[in-house]
Amino acid sequence: MDKAQWNEWLVYLLNRPLAYGLLELSRRLGDVVYLPRIGHVISDAEIALDVLMDTEHFDSHSPGSLGFLVTQALGPYALLNMDGPEHKDLKRRLQEVFSSKYIKALIGSATNDIVNEFRGNLLAGRMVDVVEFMKDFSSRMACELIGVRVDPHNERGVYADMFTLATEFTALAGLGKPRLSASDLKNATRIVEQLSAHILESYEDKDIRDESLTQQMRSHGFTFEEAKGVVIIVMIGATELITYGMPRVLTLLVDSGQIEKLREKPELLERAVDEGFRLVTPSNVVLRAVVADCQIRGHHFRKGRRALIVFNNMMKQEKHFPNATRFDIERAIDSRFRRLPFGAGAHTCLGTGLAIAEARKVLEALMSVEGEYEILSRRYNRGQTYPGYSSLLIRVRRPRLP
Structure with a gap:
């Protein structure tokens, strides 16, 4: 186990040791393992792909799915909780909004100044907390997506509030949670009401033309209810x-x-992004409801249960990814699995292009700074929805001029 593998192991172990241990045990027991009160735990990429593509036996809106939890909080128009022709039509209309040109303009409008400031601090040899920078980055993106008018005298407060709302919402879901409890629903309603107020203000402002997703959806004829669910899901998912x-x-x-x-081979950037998202999966787990008994590659799935697609497990399979826990920016990933961490089929993540473009922008800024990167200190998340670091202090040791 090299240094990179060791620290990735600690990221998972220290965040939620019981959940990590349970899912890791499932991975070692087999490609599909049934856990009472939890569901069918899927740790194989081929089986996961089959399940995600199968809309006859699995869906994303029945009890047991993530979409069912989302419906309780957001209502019917949130993509994650939709299936069939209505979902297909909404996704088609959204593809017209999420063009590469729009994504580039959106990211530039929201983050150009702070990315330049971040790069400037690195060039000056200053110590930088990457987690704090990324919190600012994602919070600005959240405000830009919604169309929040940020008071320049209270930027930090607005961004902190937006980040808190997003993380509180994602914390409501859990491995063994088939539905939101009364207290969870109360919290979810509070969060959605606060976000909806911002979205409504942007949606009804006919005089402003900005890069916000809210304004873009309104200009493409989406109703407020359609815009509300989609904007909240995209914003929360990316944060x-x-x-x-x-x-x-x-x-x-x-x-x-x-x-x-x-840095020496910038043509490897796309592979580095893919390899990064292979190990740092966009979702920990995706939930599907089993709506009809079926057999997939020799494994029986029973109606009424849940299917849990565990991305961290399946991205560590040696049969699909040789030396799977090793980070390798020259790895040639099987085309079937290259973007699988973002889902597959009808429910491929709408924000895939956005996440990849954000990653590319940050990595390009990092690669443009000459010198040796030093990690001065790191603190690990504890008990958070998403495993990671609560603090990561870095500095670039600049080459001395002759």
Whole structure:
């Protein structure tokens, strides 16, 4: 186990040791393991792909699925909780909004200044907390997606509130939770009401033309209810991934000694992003409801149970990813699994292009700074929804001029 592998192991172990131990045991027991009160735990990439593509025996809105929990909190228009023709039509209309041109403009509008400031601090040899930077980055993106008018005298407060709302919402889901409890639903309603107020203000402002997803959806004819569910899901889904995921990708590059290779071979950037998201999976687990008995690759799934697709487990399978726990920016990933961490089929994550573009922007900024990256200290998340670091202090030792 090298340094990068050791620290990734600690990221999971120290965050939620019981949940990690349970899922790791399931991985070692087999490709599919049934756990009472939890469901069918899937640790194989091929089986996971089959389940995600199978809309006859599995769905994302019945009791037991993540979509069922989302419906309790957000109502019917949230993508995650939709299936069939209505979902297909909504996804088609959204693809017109989420063009690569729009994503580039959105990220630039929200983050150009703080990325330049971050890069400037690194160039000056200053100590930087990457987690704090990524919190600012993701919170600005959240405000930009919604269309929040940020008071320049209270930027930090607004961004902190937005980050708190996003992380509180994701914390409501759990491995053994088939539905939201009364207290969970009360908290979810409070969060959604606060976010909805911001979205409504942006949606009804006919004089403003900005890069917000809210305004883009309104201009494409989406109703407020449609916009509300989609904007909240996209915003919440991206916040923790970028905040806690990108610092982990950076530590993988530094701990494995491959950051210099990436700087020397910038053509490896796309592979580095793919390899980063293979190990730092966008979702820990995706839930599907089993709506009809079926057999998949010799494994029986029973109606009324849940199927849990555990991305961290399946991305560590040696049969699909040789030397799977090793981070390797030159790894050629099977095309079937290259973007599997973002889902597959009808429910492929709408924000895939956004997440990849955000990762690319941050890595490009890091690669543009000459010198040796030093990790000065790191603190690990404890009991959070998304495993990662609560603090990651870095500095670049700049080469001395002759």
